Amino acid sequence: MRGFPDLGRTRVMGIVNATPDSFSDAHLGDAVEHGLRLLDEGADLLDVGGESTRPGAARVCEDEELARVVPVIAGLAGRAAVSVDTTRASVAQAAVDAGAVLVNDVSGGLADPQMLPFVAAAGVPYVAMHWRGHSADMQTRAVYDDVVAEVCAELAARRDAALALDVDVVLDPGLGFAKDADHSWALLQRLDALTALGRPLLVGASRKAFLGALLDKPAAQRDAATAAVTVLAAQAGAWAVRVHDVAPSADAVRVVARVGS
Numbered sequence: 354m355r356g357f358p359d360l361g362r363t364r365v366m367g368i369v370n371a372t373p374d375s376f377s378d379a380h381l382g383d384a385v386e387h388g389l390r391l392l393d394e395g396a397d398l399l400d401v402g403g404e405s406t407r408p409g410a411a412r413v414c415e416d417e418e419l420a421r422v423v424p425v426i427a428g429l430a431g432r433a434a435v436s437v438d439t440t441r442a443s444v445a446q447a448a449v450d451a452g453a454v455l456v457n458d459v460s461g462g463l464a465d466p467q468m469l470p471f472v473a474a475a476g477v478p479y480v481a482m483h484w485r486g487h488s489a490d491m492q493t494r495a496v497y498d499d500v501v502a503e504v505c506a507e508l509a510a511r512r513d514a515a516l517a518l519d520v521d522v523v524l525d526p527g528l529g530f531a532k533d534a535d536h537s538w539a540l541l542q543r544l545d546a547l548t549a550l551g552r553p554l555l556v557g558a559s560r561k562a563f564l565g566a567l568l569d570k571p572a573a574q575r576d577a578a579t580a581a582v583t584v585l586a587a588q589a590g591a592w593a594v595r596v597h598d599v600a601p602s603a604d605a606v607r608v609v610a611r612v613g614s
């Protein structure tokens with residue numbers, strides 16, 4: 354991965370949601386301070402997003418998304434490796450201009466045809482997540498005969514589209530996106546099938562509903578389960594995990610690395 358030397362362990366990406374309506378934690382006014390706290394707790398990079406992607410969420414307009422993320426990225430870049438969580442090429446462009454070194458696109462390039470050409474031209478690494486449509490109605494697309502095979506095939510297509518433009522691409526199964534709880538568990542069971550796609554893997558399970566459904570716990574009480582998923586991801590050789598509560602995952606990836614995966 355260009356710009357991301359091997360650390361000998363899974364990276365921890367700390368989530369900085371510059372949104373008023375994220376499902377489990379929102380930081381509009383204090384996003385930079387929140388990001389710096391996550392760095393202190395051991396985050397290797399910070400993922401700044403301005404558009405909530407929780408199931409059912411309505412889209413924010415481009416101007417609003419830009420107004421939310423650009424100042425936060427500018428405030429964190431230089432102090433941290435920052436990624437931008439966006440499906441819009443225009444927002445990715447403004448974020449990279451403000452210092453972002455990675456573009457995290459939950460649509461894997463499907464929402465905006467300009468996204469892959471932009472990251473190719475900019476030469477920034479790119480996360481392509483498995484996606485079947487915007488959050489407003491994505492759960493109607495949670496229909497699979499074989500979720501592991503279908504997610505792998507759809508991600509392979511996004512991988513090939515990125516590689517055709519020489520984009521350094523990370524793949525992500527998109528837990529909870531157009532997936533019910535059983536689909537997310539099935540994918541976690543088969544992280545080997547995802548790493549077999551031959552690209553670095555990012556896993557985002559943090560505080561998601563499938564953890565809450567298992568444990569009957571609200572989002573604020575799902576951090577221990579999130580750390581358990583971090584262990585599974587690290588053991589599977591994931592490149593990074595994307596989490597709200599950084600400290601437990603920062604410890605977990607070091608424990609797994611010490612034992613050897």
Ligand code: PMM
Binds near residue numbers: 368370407528557
């Ligand atoms: N999940 C969310 C947002 N962005 N990006 C990637 N690459 N993978 C994910 O699983 C993912 C993501 C939703 O969670 P949030 O609203 O807490 O940020």
